[in-house]
Amino acid sequence: MRGEVAAVPRGWVVAFYGSTIGKKIVMAATGVILVGFVTGHALGNLLVFSGPAALNRYGELLKSSVVILWIVRVTLLAAVVLHAHSALSLTRLAQQARPSRYAKHATQASTFSSRTLRVGGVVLLAFIIFHLLHLTTGTVHPAFSPTDVYGNVLVAFSIPAVTVFYLVAMLALGLHLHHGIWSAFQTLGLNHPHLERFRRALATVMAVGVSLGFSLIVLAIAFQLVG
Amino acid sequence: MKLRLKIWRQQGPHAAGEFVSYETADVSPDMSFLEMLDVLNETLQLRGDVPIAFDHDCREGICGSCAMMIDGVPHGPQKSTTVCQLHMRHYRDGATIVIEPWRAKAFPVIRDLVVDRGALDRIIQAGGYISVATGNAPEANGIPIGKDMVDRAMDAAQCIGCGACVAACPNASAMLFTAAKATHLGLLPQGQPERSHRAVNMVRQMDLETFGGCTNFGECSEACPKDIGLEVIARLNADFLQATLKEREGA
Ligand code: HEM
Ligand code: FES
Numbered sequence: 001m002r003g004e005v006a007a008v009p010r011g012w013v014v015a016f017y018g019s020t021i022g023k024k025i026v027m028a029a030t031g032v033i034l035v036g037f038v039t040g041h042a043l044g045n046l047l048v049f050s051g052p053a054a055l056n057r058y059g060e061l062l063k064s065s066v067v068i069l070w071i072v073r074v075t076l077l078a079a080v081v082l083h084a085h086s087a088l089s090l091t092r093l094a095q096q097a098r099p100s101r102y103a104k105h106a107t108q109a110s111t112f113s114s115r116t117l118r119v120g121g122v123v124l125l126a127f128i129i130f131h132l133l134h135l136t137t138g139t140v141h142p143a144f145s146p147t148d149v150y151g152n153v154l155v156a157f158s159i160p161a162v163t164v165f166y167l168v169a170m171l172a173l174g175l176h177l178h179h180g181i182w183s184a185f186q187t188l189g190l191n192h193p194h195l196e197r198f199r200r201a202l203a204t205v206m207a208v209g210v211s212l213g214f215s216l217i218v219l220a221i222a223f224q225l226v227g
Numbered sequence: 228m229k230l231r232l233k234i235w236r237q238q239g240p241h242a243a244g245e246f247v248s249y250e251t252a253d254v255s256p257d258m259s260f261l262e263m264l265d266v267l268n269e270t271l272q273l274r275g276d277v278p279i280a281f282d283h284d285c286r287e288g289i290c291g292s293c294a295m296m297i298d299g300v301p302h303g304p305q306k307s308t309t310v311c312q313l314h315m316r317h318y319r320d321g322a323t324i325v326i327e328p329w330r331a332k333a334f335p336v337i338r339d340l341v342v343d344r345g346a347l348d349r350i351i352q353a354g355g356y357i358s359v360a361t362g363n364a365p366e367a368n369g370i371p372i373g374k375d376m377v378d379r380a381m382d383a384a385q386c387i388g389c390g391a392c393v394a395a396c397p398n399a400s401a402m403l404f405t406a407a408k409a410t411h412l413g414l415l416p417q418g419q420p421e422r423s424h425r426a427v428n429m430v431r432q433m434d435l436e437t438f439g440g441c442t443n444f445g446e447c448s449e450a451c452p453k454d455i456g457l458e459v460i461a462r463l464n465a466d467f468l469q470a471t472l473k474e475r476e477g478a
Contacts, residue, residue, distance in 0.1 A: 016471050019430055020430070021463070021468075025467075093440055094442070098331055098332065102296060103235075105296075107446070108446055108450065109446050114442060115397070188464065191462075
């Protein structure tokens with residue numbers, strides 16, 4: 001009957017994630033987890049400027065509890081998988097929603113960062129896989145040592161192609177965060193006129209800060225200002 | 228004024244469409260955009276050609292019937308304006324104008340510039356209403372409502388359902404429309420009892436109609452002839468999340 005809600009023949013998780021808004025909320029929530037991680041990761045890595053002892057001690061500290069290490073790793077992996085799956089699924093839905101293109105379509109309001117989010121996401125996914133094989137497992141690293149983090153990064157960025165790929169990925173990360181952090185507020189229902197200026201500023205500062213922080217490390221090593 | 232118009236012509240829902248160029252010589256700057264098309268259609272009819280089909284009704288910017296993409300922008304270049312309220316004085320003599328229908332899977336073309344926007348009506352049917360007991364009309368001022376809430380509800384209620392938000396969205400998403408409708412009821416006391424179910428049901432219908440999801444590009448709000456803000460989308464997101472977390476059924 002009109003005005004009454006038909007019983008939903010599915011569990012609430014399936015119904016929630018089956019909707020475009022549910023997927024978007026999952027994307028925002030996992031995005032927030034990943035933002036927290038990259039911020040901490042960038043800050044920690046800046047220890048490279050304090051020399052080998054400081055960075056290697058930090059590396060040991062992170063691995064001091066196997067249990068905590070694996071809880072964090074599994075959480076991050078789940079976040080990346082859910083984030084990428086919802087992104088892929090929403091991208092596909094969006095493509096299907098406009099089968100015929102406009103002959104002329106002017107962009108009026110959207111930011112460059114919002115329009116490059118999907119392409120940047122693919123770059124980030126490729127980067128995450130490479131980065132894990134490179135500096136976590138050492139699979140694609142020419143001279144990997146499980147205990148010498150400092151030595152590993154010095155060798156890593158002495159190879160120009162690797163340096164360039166990292167820099168491109170950090171540019172993608174900056175753009176991703178510039179729209180992503182602003183957008184996540186909206187997706188999680190936090191849009192109040194009082195918040196608007198704050199969240200734009202927060203997104204910009206964090207995007208520039210994180211992206212520049214990582215890039216400085218890579219550049220400093222590549223140009224042998226460190227080590 | 229002389230104009231070159233490139234207009235999408237499509238004989239029916241399943242026909243392949245194409246752009247056809249027209250030259251118009253007798254356009255006055257005082258004409259509205261639709262009057263300019265009326266004059267072109269008269270010329271076409273006199274020549275024995277089929278006139279261009281386009282939607283229109285009130286021609287005063289309040290019904291939301293008129294709908295077309297003009298040079299890549301829904302409702303044309305003037306902000307906060309429907310096509311019927313756009314005037315030719317905004318164009319230079321000799322300009323070329325590209326006119327095409329809203330393009331979305333959920334808005335199939337019926338003919339030329341006319342698309343079927345029934346999907347928006349079905350979203351309303353799914354939850355964009357309040358249930359009231361019939362009988363005597365209640366006292367109009369019986370329920371006190373704060374002025375700020377009234378203003379915000381009225382801002383959202385300005386939506387005329389034209390579909391420009393869907394047309395402008397790179398994802399062809401109907402979030403701004405759906406959120407405006409959910410918000411103008413959800414901000415008022417009368418809208419509270421059904422608020423959670425409204426969010427869930429309207430969103431479910433929106434998805435069923437094959438609109439895309441929202442990426443918060445912001446193109447919708449910029450294209451909206453009634454300046455509906457992105458804030459309504461955040462409200463719908465919050466209502467949907469709340470409904471999922473707190474409702475025992477339906478969500
Ligand atoms: C695995 C690689 C990644 C892919 C494929 C990816 C892809 C995407 C896409 C396509 C969107 C927007 C989708 C839409 O709205 O239609 C998005 C949003 C977002 N991403 Fe990512 N991303 C990745 C990694 C990351 C990382 C590492 C972070 C954080 C450091 C991040 C943070 C965010 C945030 C905060 C949002 C905004 C969610 C929202 O709009 O509410 N993403 N991502
Ligand atoms: S014809 Fe009614 S809004 Fe344009």
